[in-house]
Amino acid sequence: MPRRTDVPTLVAQARDGQPRAVARLISLVEDASPVLREVMAALAPHTGHAYVVGLTGPPGVGKSTSTSALVGAFRARGKRVGVLAVDPSSPFSGGALLGDRIRMQDHATDPEVFIRSMASRGHLGGLAWATPQALRVLDAAGCDVILVETVGVGQSEIEVASAADTTVVLMAPGMGDGIQAAKAGILEIGDVYVVNKADRDGAQTTARELNHMLSLGPAREAGAWRPPILKTVASRGEGLDEVVEALEKHHAWMSGNGTLRTRRQRRVRAEIEAIALAAVRARMGGLSAAGDALADRVVDGTLDPYAAADELVAGLGAGQPSAG
Amino acid sequence: MPRRTDVPTLVAQARDGQPRAVARLISLVEDASPVLREVMAALAPHTGHAYVVGLTGPPGVGKSTSTSALVGAFRARGKRVGVLAVDPSSPFSGGALLGDRIRMQDHATDPEVFIRSMASRGHLGGLAWATPQALRVLDAAGCDVILVETVGVGQSEIEVASAADTTVVLMAPGMGDGIQAAKAGILEIGDVYVVNKADRDGAQTTARELNHMLSLGPAREAGAWRPPILKTVASRGEGLDEVVEALEKHHAWMSGNGTLRTRRQRRVRAEIEAIALAAVRARMGGLSAAGDALADRVVDGTLDPYAAADELVAGLGAGQPSAG
Numbered sequence: 321m322p323r324r325t326d327v328p329t330l331v332a333q334a335r336d337g338q339p340r341a342v343a344r345l346i347s348l349v350e351d352a353s354p355v356l357r358e359v360m361a362a363l364a365p366h367t368g369h370a371y372v373v374g375l376t377g378p379p380g381v382g383k384s385t386s387t388s389a390l391v392g393a394f395r396a397r398g399k400r401v402g403v404l405a406v407d408p409s410s411p412f413s414g415g416a417l418l419g420d421r422i423r424m425q426d427h428a429t430d431p432e433v434f435i436r437s438m439a440s441r442g443h444l445g446g447l448a449w450a451t452p453q454a455l456r457v458l459d460a461a462g463c464d465v466i467l468v469e470t471v472g473v474g475q476s477e478i479e480v481a482s483a484a485d486t487t488v489v490l491m492a493p494g495m496g497d498g499i500q501a502a503k504a505g506i507l508e509i510g511d512v513y514v515v516n517k518a519d520r521d522g523a524q525t526t527a528r529e530l531n532h533m534l535s536l537g538p539a540r541e542a543g544a545w546r547p548p549i550l551k552t553v554a555s556r557g558e559g560l561d562e563v564v565e566a567l568e569k570h571h572a573w574m575s576g577n578g579t580l581r582t583r584r585q586r587r588v589r590a591e592i593e594a595i596a597l598a599a600v601r602a603r604m605g606g607l608s609a610a611g612d613a614l615a616d617r618v619v620d621g622t623l624d625p626y627a628a629a630d631e632l633v634a635g636l637g638a639g640q641p642s643a644g
Numbered sequence: 645m646p647r648r649t650d651v652p653t654l655v656a657q658a659r660d661g662q663p664r665a666v667a668r669l670i671s672l673v674e675d676a677s678p679v680l681r682e683v684m685a686a687l688a689p690h691t692g693h694a695y696v697v698g699l700t701g702p703p704g705v706g707k708s709t710s711t712s713a714l715v716g717a718f719r720a721r722g723k724r725v726g727v728l729a730v731d732p733s734s735p736f737s738g739g740a741l742l743g744d745r746i747r748m749q750d751h752a753t754d755p756e757v758f759i760r761s762m763a764s765r766g767h768l769g770g771l772a773w774a775t776p777q778a779l780r781v782l783d784a785a786g787c788d789v790i791l792v793e794t795v796g797v798g799q800s801e802i803e804v805a806s807a808a809d810t811t812v813v814l815m816a817p818g819m820g821d822g823i824q825a826a827k828a829g830i831l832e833i834g835d836v837y838v839v840n841k842a843d844r845d846g847a848q849t850t851a852r853e854l855n856h857m858l859s860l861g862p863a864r865e866a867g868a869w870r871p872p873i874l875k876t877v878a879s880r881g882e883g884l885d886e887v888v889e890a891l892e893k894h895h896a897w898m899s900g901n902g903t904l905r906t907r908r909q910r911r912v913r914a915e916i917e918a919i920a921l922a923a924v925r926a927r928m929g930g931l932s933a934a935g936d937a938l939a940d941r942v943v944d945g946t947l948d949p950y951a952a953a954d955e956l957v958a959g960l961g962a963g964q965p966s967a968g
Binding site: 357360361363364366585588592595601605611612615618619621622623627628629633 | 923956
């Protein structure tokens with residue numbers, strides 16, 4: 321039997337900013353550890369402080385470079401920064417600095433920066449579930465800002481974006497971005513748009529196209545947030561201050577009118593329901609004898625499946641509290 | 645408002661073998677009608693009689709032709725036959741005789757044959773859910789045998805196969821069947837294997853390969869069912885009697901040792917759990933105020949998401965019975 325995980329000590333160390341404790345707690349999240357419930361209970365009182373920024377966009381736009389440059393810009397403002405690089409398609413994880421991650425090594429020795437790659441290892445609900453839990457770890461570790469970078473493409477990006485307070489959509493000149501963006505539904509999720517590699521030909525065209533496509537969306541009400549379109553050359557650190565300013569502006573706008581709280585409530589509610597459904601499913605599996613007896617009656621035609629389902633649901637109340 | 649569906653009359657007419665009532669009831673299943681619950685309750689006492697045979701296999705093996713030929717063979721024995729052609733990938737349905745279905749027209753005017761194409765129109769749980777319910781309709785309509793033919797490929801085939809008492813896997817000479825079969829997991833689900841188009845070159849080779857691959861599986865215990873490998877030329881009606889005999893043998897074997905009941909229990913249990921989970925999900929969605937209040941506390945850090953999920957589950961008990 322592995323040694324018992326000392327959750328209170330781990331949480332205390334993580335709050336103290338010890339990188340190994342933070343890494344260990346995120347591993348517990350990734351592995352859907354049996355102590356996850358205890359971890360989340362211990363973290364809860366220390367969460368709610370971090371501002372979560374999602375970075376998404378098609379492959380090749382320079383997401384990792386932009387994330388790294390953004391880390392630098394926030395560090396220059398004295399912020400403690402967390403980075404969660406989420407790769408829904410990769411079986412690898414565990415904080416290894418692989419491939420593009422190498423660019424993060426600029427910050428690897430900075431004690432005020434926590435960097436973590438994450439994959440959906442053991443989790444039933446996949447990353448949609450693991451991401452908010454990992455964010456709570458970094459939040460409790462005192463991060464002022466957490467950047468969530470999605471490595472994958474498509475639906476998973478949108479799911480991960482939904483875990484963020486603010487979503488930054490990255491583009492680059494050329495690449496047929498317009499069509500790709502429309503396909504990925506990326507035009508609905510961006511709060512800030514960034515055309516990276518702006519020193520290349522076509523940056524102005526991409527920005528103009530983006531502006532045009534955004535203008536085709538539903539009319540914005542008075543006081544609504546109008547997503548800015550910025551230009552960066554992340555590899556040279558150019559334009560990042562403007563991005564940070566846009567993020568601060570969006571954060572202030574959201575805080576001022578209650579949007580920040582509404583967004584957080586909505587995603588927490590989805591998270592709670594997912595956990596509750598998993599608990600119900602597990603409990604149903606546990607009602608083995610009762611479930612078999614109900615199935616028997618349906619096979620015999622003395623009960624219909626809906627009435628059987630009702631009895632099964634009613635039986636859940638008599639069960640043990642969910643074990644998470 | 646559409647006219648109220650008169651479920652008792654429809655069920656009485658279906659039991660009387662009236663095709664329009666049978667078709668209407670299956671449409672209610674497909675559309676996940678609000679009266680589905682009432683329909684299932686009314687059907688329950690009249691179910692459990694039909695023997696359900698699934699037909700599956702890669703595209704091009706002659707599934708429709710084989711199904712049609714099997715209908716003929718069962719009709720020659722005086723059986724009332726139902727056919728459910730399930731196409732998980734098609735948005736079309738409603739009993740239209742499209743494409744391959746044209747072959748079924750041999751039986752279209754036979755009052756003892758019910759033929760229905762089905763797609764996953766309105767159903768949340770898709771065909772995995774709709775199929776058993778449509779089977780109950782045909783069962784209550786007095787079908788002795790119901791043939792479930794899957795038009796799609798892959799995972800959906802296996803799901804549909806799991807709705808059957810006996811699964812017939814069809815192959816044809818050539819086509820690299822061996823590899824395809826292994827990929828599709830088809831070697832685990834067959835109770836009877838049929839090499840159709842057996843007048844073509846390579847039929848003997850395909851049968852031998854199949855036999856070899858089946859022999860590679862786990863050792864069978866004494867008294868276990870050994871899936872026969874038969875040959876047919878469905879387009880000329882050749883070999884179908886042997887298939888019917890193999891099915892009767894398998895049915896007798898399953899009835900004799902309790903396998904038939906065990907299989908039915910297992911799939912009904914899965915069905916009940918799916919309905920129960922959908923009901924729980926709907927009820928959670930209904931707990932709007934409670935869910936928002938819990939989300940609030942998690943956002944504030946005064947509650948962790950697992951504890952919130954527990955409270956949400958506990959709150960379900962106080963809700964209304966599920967409406968199906």
